[in-house]
Amino acid sequence: MAKPTIAFFKFSSCAGCQLNVLNLEPVLLDIVGAVDIRYFVMAKRENFEGPYDIGFVEGAVTSPRELMELKKIREECKILVAQGACACHGGIPSVKNFSGMTQREMEEKVYTELWDLKSFPAHGIDYYVKVDAYLKGCPMDKDEFVMLVKSALKGLNPLFRYHSVCNECKLKENNCLVLTKGIPCMGTVTAAGCGAQCPSLGRACEGCRGPASDCNAASLARTFIDLGLSRDDVVRKFRKYAGNTPEFSKGAEAV
């Protein structure tokens, strides 16, 4: 059987997810052995046209050019994977959607040359095309990436579990930041899969993986207010990585 062909694409994002793919040692060589990477501009000099079996898309879509490319990519890829918070939910680029500024005002704030610039609100790629699988997180989790590749090779649904980060935090017996330090951690409403990385280092979960499957953001927003956060701070918490999602929007709108 021919090796499945794989492609990596990037839109509005920091390339951190792609970098994470390259950081996959020691399994990187095994992966390269199992698949045929046909398109990966960041890592390869020679890149080939589609079609591909699996396409990984990093980044939010925020311009007509990106949208056009995305649609072409969708047609070229049998399995399309949203890779990282930006492609899944809009990610950091989507912060602008809630800035209260017009698109033009924001363009002017960031760029000096505006003549060929055309942008619109930033969204994850499933806002526009059908997505077959998601690799959540900023950046995406390396283990999940490998698991997804294996599942795709075997033709399986990876059955990722998106219950709350607290579960992973509890299994590590971390001191809960909310309970012991009053730190506004987003872990309760955020999809697990990162191994509770931030709380394990004593830092609040920022919600980069987006809403957990049963997300009660409104209740957590009330807790944040009780912890002394301002209304604006609470809104910023829920609009940071996945503010586009209806689940986190409920948190931002609850206070």
Added chain:
Amino acid sequence: MEAYILPKAELGNFVAALKKDNEVLGPVAKGDEYVFAPIEDVEALCLDYDTTILPPAKKFIHMPGEVLYEFEGVVEGKTPEKVGKRVLFGVHACDLNGLLSLDKVFLETYPDPYYKARRENTAIVALNCVSPCSDGFCASFNTGPSADIGFDLCLTDLGDRYMVEVGSNKGREMVKGLNAASNEDFIARNRSLRVAQQQITRRIDADNLGVLLHQNYDHPVWREVKEECLACGSCTSVCPTCYCFGVKDYVDLTLEKGERQRFWDSCMFYEFSRVAMDHIFVPDRETRIKQRMYHKLTYYQQQFEAPGCVGCGRCVTTCIKRIDPVEIVAKIQADPKPEKEVKLYTPPEKKVKPELDPWEPQKAVIKSIKQQTPDVRTYTFAFVDPEVQEAYTYDPGVFNMISVFGVGESAISISSCADLKGVFQHTIRAVGNVTNALAELKEGDIVGIRGPFGFGWPVEEMKGKDVLLVAGGIGLAPLRPVIKYIQARRNEYGKFEILYGCRTPEGMLFTDEYDEWRKIPDTRLHLTVDLVPPGCEWGHCIGVVTTLFNKISVDKANTVVLTCGPDIMMKFVVLDLLKRGWSPEQIYVSLERRMSCGIKKCGNCQMGPVFVCQDGPVFRYADIMDLPGGVF
């Protein structure tokens, strides 16, 4: 009571002596909290701890995750790894009782070899609470503050010394060389434990709690809790009696080699009841919350005759929203809504075939595959080991756990009747990971089989009566064994009628057997479909399966109804029959739930107090219709 005195100054030596032959696990500080961990330095031992983040016995005996099987292509068995001797040192009474409740789950109904090995190698040194923790309410259930049973040793802090009670021969060995306790020591111990008991002010009135909760399933308090609860599941992770786990296969990049693992899971999670096609059996948070609370406060007792809550208080301490069983019960008691008389569910007598290792699948080879519909196939299997095949027998309506290694395991009913010798059959629709992988297999390929599990159709009670089968779609598969069974014993049963409905004629199963079924004396087969695609020939009824009820001729007063199909179909079948004056006593349903073990351990299949895997999958409707939350 046999007791000794351990001066506090001697504690270090005592623990050091234990460490010679054992790994000693005890409470140590972690930040402002405590955890049980291997004791390297006796100085680190904090015996004045209030509670630990995870309960010690669950952490070290149930274990958050472990490998059940290693495989390469087809199964390679893995025997439980030999654990060295260990001592859990300083276990509070609540946690000890939590362990005793876990024992009921893991050591009865197919003892779990992995748990058992660790359990037997772990000595328990309990520690009575002389200054109880603030969130606990152990006194409500007699599970604290002092330990009565289940320990090898039990310590009580008497200021400058510990009193050490002996609970077993193992314990007696450990106290060699200590002086016996005096009368004054006993008096001091009893006094401080009495004071401790009085300090516990949080309380649940445990009398009749099951009935009270059952009657208040729709109490407004549950909606309040639903609004607050973050669904984080921490309450279950930290609960000493929560046993639920999931099972998943992991492969390396060869895609052949890997291991089957189990990991703690929680009924608070949305995906806990997820099956193929992303169907969720418990789709709303309020029901999930009630599953947890009711399980802790009543179901567990009904299922295992052991407390499901030992009042350790962890679920409250760990909950950012401080959702508190004590408060919830108090609210219900303050404003109870005892609308109806209720009877608590009691599980049927156990029916267990003792096996050596309940996790070890037997290899079975695919003898033949027959395409039934575009996505349904009937597989004929035979165990590779002829002795296993020879001894293999099963009742109509029970199921096997079928493994495709590297993909997973799935509970699937047996579609043949045990009268068929030398082989057995499963009729399987390709809908999820395992069943899709099965669809890729060919004759001669090997799968893993565990089973048979559960209770099947009541073929004994049915004797002498008329029988009405009502099947929908793939639901005919678990009923086919009944047809074969009755066919082979025709004169033992009365009139026999089979009603079968499908979405389209193309979806009908076993079509080549209908003629044979029709030839069974005094037997009628009625077919119906929801819709007939253009160009398709169909000479039978059109409409849902209940429309066939107008055609039946069995004697209502003397008939047993067996029904199987999608939940929604069975719901309408049951409703319709009840409306027509049939009784819930004469209706049997076969239920489907997520199943990860088949042996009453993983908890995935729980429906209120019911384990669908071991109490069912076939139930008399009358036995389950009054479950809190209902059936369908």
